[in-house]
Amino acid sequence: MAIAPSANDLITRAAKLDAEDPLAHLRAEFDLDPDVVYLDGNSLGAPPRRVAARMDDVVRRQWGGRLIRSWSEGWWTAPERVGEKIAPLVGAAPGQVVVADSTSANIFKALVAAVRLAPEGRREIVVDAATFPTDGYIAHSVAEITGVRLRTATVDRLEAVLGERTAVVLLNHVDYRTGRLHDMAAITARVHAAGARMAWDLCHSVGVLPIGLDALGVDFAVGCTYKFLNGGPGAPAFLYVPSALQDGFDQPLSGWGGHRDPFAMDPEYQPASGITRARCGTPDILSLLALEAALEVWDGVDLAQVRAKGLSLTGFFTECVDTVLPPGTAEVLTPRGTDRGHQVSLRHPRAREAMAELIDRQVIGDFRAPDVLRFGFAPLYVGHTDAAHAALALADVLAKE
Numbered sequence: 248m249a250i251a252p253s254a255n256d257l258i259t260r261a262a263k264l265d266a267e268d269p270l271a272h273l274r275a276e277f278d279l280d281p282d283v284v285y286l287d288g289n290s291l292g293a294p295p296r297r298v299a300a301r302m303d304d305v306v307r308r309q310w311g312g313r314l315i316r317s318w319s320e321g322w323w324t325a326p327e328r329v330g331e332k333i334a335p336l337v338g339a340a341p342g343q344v345v346v347a348d349s350t351s352a353n354i355f356k357a358l359v360a361a362v363r364l365a366p367e368g369r370r371e372i373v374v375d376a377a378t379f380p381t382d383g384y385i386a387h388s389v390a391e392i393t394g395v396r397l398r399t400a401t402v403d404r405l406e407a408v409l410g411e412r413t414a415v416v417l418l419n420h421v422d423y424r425t426g427r428l429h430d431m432a433a434i435t436a437r438v439h440a441a442g443a444r445m446a447w448d449l450c451h452s453v454g455v456l457p458i459g460l461d462a463l464g465v466d467f468a469v470g471c472t473y474k475f476l477n478g479g480p481g482a483p484a485f486l487y488v489p490s491a492l493q494d495g496f497d498q499p500l501s502g503w504g505g506h507r508d509p510f511a512m513d514p515e516y517q518p519a520s521g522i523t524r525a526r527c528g529t530p531d532i533l534s535l536l537a538l539e540a541a542l543e544v545w546d547g548v549d550l551a552q553v554r555a556k557g558l559s560l561t562g563f564f565t566e567c568v569d570t571v572l573p574p575g576t577a578e579v580l581t582p583r584g585t586d587r588g589h590q591v592s593l594r595h596p597r598a599r600e601a602m603a604e605l606i607d608r609q610v611i612g613d614f615r616a617p618d619v620l621r622f623g624f625a626p627l628y629v630g631h632t633d634a635a636h637a638a639l640a641l642a643d644v645l646a647k648e
């Protein structure tokens with residue numbers, strides 16, 4: 248590919264930005280093919296190197312050597328212990344985050360509990376019209392099962408549906424398609440002013456920026472751990488319930504994992520105190536302990552630096568796209584202000600074919616129907632040079648389309 252002078256400038260600038268990057272050393276923590284530009288960590292994070300060694304220990308020594316004894320040697324309590332490692336990433340004091348089940352299952356628990364907690368008369372669930380589908384599907388089921396009404400609205404028009412009948416509002420902190428970041432503080436305050444509970448889906452924002460769940464008085468939060476937290480495919484999700492709500496948290500998946508004394512084999516369900524009551528069945532130990540190892544990468548990492556680098560990467564990539572793509576080739580859907588997560592989404596009529604071609608060239612992003620190219624920038628292992636190369640490859644691919 249012939250490199251235009253402007254492209255050379257971008258590559259030089261990228262190298263300079265990478266040389267000044269205070270987080271650059273963290274890339275060595277990840278097992279990544281140096282020939283691949285990996286920009287899909289917003290869907291599946293890359294594996295931290297230490298995970299493979301931990302899995303070897305878990306399988307050979309803990310499972311193989313200790314066998315059933317491992318349940319009382321740290322396995323049974325792993326959901327709460329791993330929750331404590333996520334707590335600082337979401338601004339939660341200890342005892343309020345548990346790692347268990349999928350995001351979808353945790354949304355179900357939180358929404359049913361929210362409806363049960365709501366005062367009489369509050370018989371509506373509100374969900375973002377542009378939500379990631381699973382949130383909408385689960386909200387629909389919860390409405391059906393509990394006999395409440397489901398309402399949808401765009402985040403900018405929440406006022407139209409928010410009122411004295413609202414029990415709970417469920418929103419995605421970062422829109423998975425456009426990458427827009429919603430103002431958690433302002434929206435939570437607005438929902439509370441209407442007398443309703445606020446539930447946030449943090450799938451695309453945890454590990455992206457500092458989040459203050461406790462400080463903002465958020466009522467419930469869920470998130471997955473296989474994106475920016477690098478827990479691995481299908482790693483269990485987390486659920487946040489603040490201490491003040493835990494006694495009243497009447498969640499519907501009353502499995503023995505959430506029982507006060509699971510090994511008493513009590514015929515009657517009695518919920519555990521604290522966040523443990525948000526558990527359901529047997530923890531998924533292999534995935535959970537892979538996640539525990541992956542989270543160690545975050546020890547000592549300053550989330551403000553992560554955020555600054557993510558904004559720099561996404562801003563720089565957008566600038567590269569503006570520079571190397573002929574005007575009007577692709578529409579940038581992601582906000583250019585700081586109201587964005589760590590992805591850049593571009594709209595192009597042949598997005599599907601273009602992404603397939605990029606992946607063939609070892610530049611891995613993803614495609615979301617019908618016409619969106621998504622590029623995710625995980626600051627722990629992506630650099631500005633990756634961003635420049637991806638934009639140049641994209642220009643080349645689209646020139647041939």
Ligand SMILES: Cc1ncc(COP(=O)(O)O)c(C=O)c1O
Pocket residue numbers: 349350351352379381382419423448450451471484
């Ligand atoms: C916003 C959001 N919520 C939920 C999910 C997924 O939920 P689950 O972990 O249940 O597959 C995703 C991605 O898959 C997502 O982007």
Ligand SMILES: Nc1c(O)cccc1C(=O)C[C@H](N)C(=O)O
Pocket residue numbers: 289290291379423450481
């Ligand atoms: N969870 C996923 C999966 O099991 C397979 C493929 C992709 C995913 C994703 O996480 C998709 C992602 N939430 C998205 O924003 O599109």
